[in-house]
Amino acid sequence: MPHHAPSSQHALPRKLLTRRRAVASCAAVAVLTAAVILLAAPTSEAPNSALLVGASLLSSLREETHEAPATAAAGSSSPPPLASLVETILSSRIAPATSMFPAPAPSPVENFDDTSNEEPEHPGVKENVSKESTPFIHEPISSGPPTSSSNVSGDLDMSGHAAPPPKREILLWSTAADEELLYAKKEIVNAPLVTDDPDLYAPLFLNVSIFKRSYELMERLLKVFIYHDGAKPIFHSPELKGIYASEGWFMKLIEGNQNFVVRDPNRAHLFYLPYSSRQLEHNLYVPGSNTLEPLSIFVKNYIDMISAKFPYWNRTKGADHFFVACHDWGPYTTKLHDELRRNTIKALCNADLSEGVFIRGRDVSLPETFVRSPRRPLRDIGGKPATERSILAFFAGQMHGRVRPILLQYWGGKDTDMRIYGRLPRRITRRMNYVQHMKSSKYCICPMGYEVNSPRIVEAIYYECIPVIIADNFVLPFDDALDWSTFSVVVPEKDVPRLKEILLRIPESRYITMQSNVKKVQKHFLWHAKPVKYDIFHMILHSVWFSRVNQAQIQ
Ligand SMILES: *[C@@H]1O[C@H](CO)[C@@H](O)[C@H](O)[C@H]1NC(C)=O
Ligand SMILES: *[C@@H]1O[C@H](CO)[C@@H](O)[C@H](O)[C@H]1NC(C)=O
Ligand SMILES: *[C@@H]1O[C@H](CO)[C@@H](O)[C@H](O)[C@H]1NC(C)=O
Numbered sequence: 001m002p003h004h005a006p007s008s009q010h011a012l013p014r015k016l017l018t019r020r021r022a023v024a025s026c027a028a029v030a031v032l033t034a035a036v037i038l039l040a041a042p043t044s045e046a047p048n049s050a051l052l053v054g055a056s057l058l059s060s061l062r063e064e065t066h067e068a069p070a071t072a073a074a075g076s077s078s079p080p081p082l083a084s085l086v087e088t089i090l091s092s093r094i095a096p097a098t099s100m101f102p103a104p105a106p107s108p109v110e111n112f113d114d115t116s117n118e119e120p121e122h123p124g125v126k127e128n129v130s131k132e133s134t135p136f137i138h139e140p141i142s143s144g145p146p147t148s149s150s151n152v153s154g155d156l157d158m159s160g161h162a163a164p165p166p167k168r169e170i171l172l173w174s175t176a177a178d179e180e181l182l183y184a185k186k187e188i189v190n191a192p193l194v195t196d197d198p199d200l201y202a203p204l205f206l207n208v209s210i211f212k213r214s215y216e217l218m219e220r221l222l223k224v225f226i227y228h229d230g231a232k233p234i235f236h237s238p239e240l241k242g243i244y245a246s247e248g249w250f251m252k253l254i255e256g257n258q259n260f261v262v263r264d265p266n267r268a269h270l271f272y273l274p275y276s277s278r279q280l281e282h283n284l285y286v287p288g289s290n291t292l293e294p295l296s297i298f299v300k301n302y303i304d305m306i307s308a309k310f311p312y313w314n315r316t317k318g319a320d321h322f323f324v325a326c327h328d329w330g331p332y333t334t335k336l337h338d339e340l341r342r343n344t345i346k347a348l349c350n351a352d353l354s355e356g357v358f359i360r361g362r363d364v365s366l367p368e369t370f371v372r373s374p375r376r377p378l379r380d381i382g383g384k385p386a387t388e389r390s391i392l393a394f395f396a397g398q399m400h401g402r403v404r405p406i407l408l409q410y411w412g413g414k415d416t417d418m419r420i421y422g423r424l425p426r427r428i429t430r431r432m433n434y435v436q437h438m439k440s441s442k443y444c445i446c447p448m449g450y451e452v453n454s455p456r457i458v459e460a461i462y463y464e465c466i467p468v469i470i471a472d473n474f475v476l477p478f479d480d481a482l483d484w485s486t487f488s489v490v491v492p493e494k495d496v497p498r499l500k501e502i503l504l505r506i507p508e509s510r511y512i513t514m515q516s517n518v519k520k521v522q523k524h525f526l527w528h529a530k531p532v533k534y535d536i537f538h539m540i541l542h543s544v545w546f547s548r549v550n551q552a553q554i555q
């Protein structure tokens with residue numbers, strides 16, 4: 001792996017230089033403020049924010065003098081014990097017994113199609129960028145249970161074992177929010193059995209009792225702090241249209257949210273980093289440069305800035321922070337900041353286990369949704385009834401990535417049951433466009449493109465077509481809650497030649513059940529301008545919450 005030298009400063013965009021100066025001065029202000037307040041009130045018992053700043057300064061000073069930093073426990077030596085049931089849920093994702101066919105969990109990829117339909121999308125930048133161009137050392141990421149946080153600054157150190165009494169400034173970290181997480185974890189493990197919930201169709205869920213309890217607790221307890229820092233357009237500028245719309249919709253809805261968002265960061269369980277991976281690409285990527293380095297440097301500088309300016313990042317080394325990124329490059333832009341990459345909860349469309357960035361059980365697979373009309377995100381939802389779907393399988397799209405060319409080679413123009421195309425030819429679209437195809441097909445093929453994720457999966461769900469996912473190493477969205485085997489088919493990449501055989505072997509009765517389930521699961525993937533219970537906004541937030549709760553330690 002080439003290990004590039006860091007770029008020299010003069011090569012950086014002006015806005016980065018500006019930010020660097022801002023970072024330096026913010027840090028200086030924080031230090032001075034904390035010092036002044038500590039001098040003024042050295043004996044105060046009140047856990048006010050000045051003391052919090054002071055505490056974290058003290059701990060960073062300790063670190064610098066190599067005095068047994070409390071943070072050492074964040075290493076991998078002893079994985080935090082996880083409560084057995086939640087652990088069961090998570091490990092059931094690790095070896096999903098769900099698929100009807102022995103299949104590695106797949107995922108779809110970029111999928112921008114101009115074949116898509118009547119309303120041509122601006123072509124998403126799906127440039128073939130070398131992911132190695134970022135100076136980044138691919139260390140294997142420990143795949144064990146997420147290392148946490150919890151002992152990091154003494155927060156959450158609830159071990160009943162005779163640990164030395166925490167120092168006073170450490171005690172300050174044992175906040176009500178941390179105790180609420182532990183409470184929630186115990187409650188979820190002991191969830192009452194749900195037999196008949198009118199709003200939750202049990203067969204769609206891995207364990208509907210656990211999901212329902214966790215969701216209720218989220219509604220009751222969860223508090224999210226959103227950093228105000230960060231300038232538009234990279235921050236706070238949601239893009240609501242196109243194939244990366246998930247990150248924009250999430251940003252818009254959380255920033256306008258009254259139920260979960262708090263102004264007081266000391267009460268928060270989660271800290272949202274309000275940047276857009278799409279805007280990073282838009283504003284910082286130099287077309288043709290083939291390097292994501294400017295994007296990674298920008299993100300690193302932002303994290304360095306907020307971790308110097310506020311005490312919250314250092315408290316958990318970023319483990320209670322999260323961001324939501326749908327652009328393919330989202331994962332790669334974290335590579336220059338070790339804590340961001342390893343500890344932060346990353347909600348990513350590009351949820352690819354093979355890249356060494358996405359961490360199963362910690363990170364969240366964000367559904368990629370192609371929003372054609374931001375004013376009417378639900379336009380066109382629906383499709384033909386199961387019995388009137390005349391096409392067995394449909395795919396149309398560009399030939400990105402490793403799977404699609406093989407798909408086309410085996411099935412393109414060979415078999416009238418298998419409507420597999422590159423771009424949908426005009427002679428076809430004149431009679432039936434892309435969306436109409438999805439509404440008339442039993443199975444919609446969702447092969448990966450350059451990356452594992454694809455908006456086709458959610459499109460298929462919208463148009464009530466069974467998604468057939470071909471993308472090894474893809475972690476399916478909401479796989480902490482949903483049982484994908486009840487409404488989708490996962491086919492290993494190597495089985496593309498057997499695709500028709502695999503689909504034909506599914507009994508009609510099972511197809512009918514899956515199609516009915518697809519309709520029932522739809523509501524968990526719908527965007528609403530005002531979020532409603534169990535919709536995609538809440539499902540995403542729930543996955544982040546569930547990940548965070550699961551990191552809390554019960555001892
Ligand atoms: C937490 O830190 C304390 C001291 O800093 C240490 O004694 C203890 O073993 C740690 N606990 C865990 C679970 O790592
Ligand atoms: C993408 O780049 C890789 C490495 O540079 C190259 O091998 C591959 O053929 C490219 N793919 C496309 C579709 O351009
Ligand atoms: C779901 O979780 C609950 C609570 O932990 C447990 O009692 C129940 O047996 C689980 N149900 C299934 C089907 O695994």
Ligand SMILES: *[C@@H]1O[C@H](CO)[C@@H](O)[C@H](O)[C@H]1NC(C)=O
Pocket residue numbers: 027030053056057060307308309310311314
């Ligand atoms: C957090 O830690 C970093 C690196 O150790 C340090 O530079 C920064 O000043 C710390 N932040 C605060 C608020 O103490």
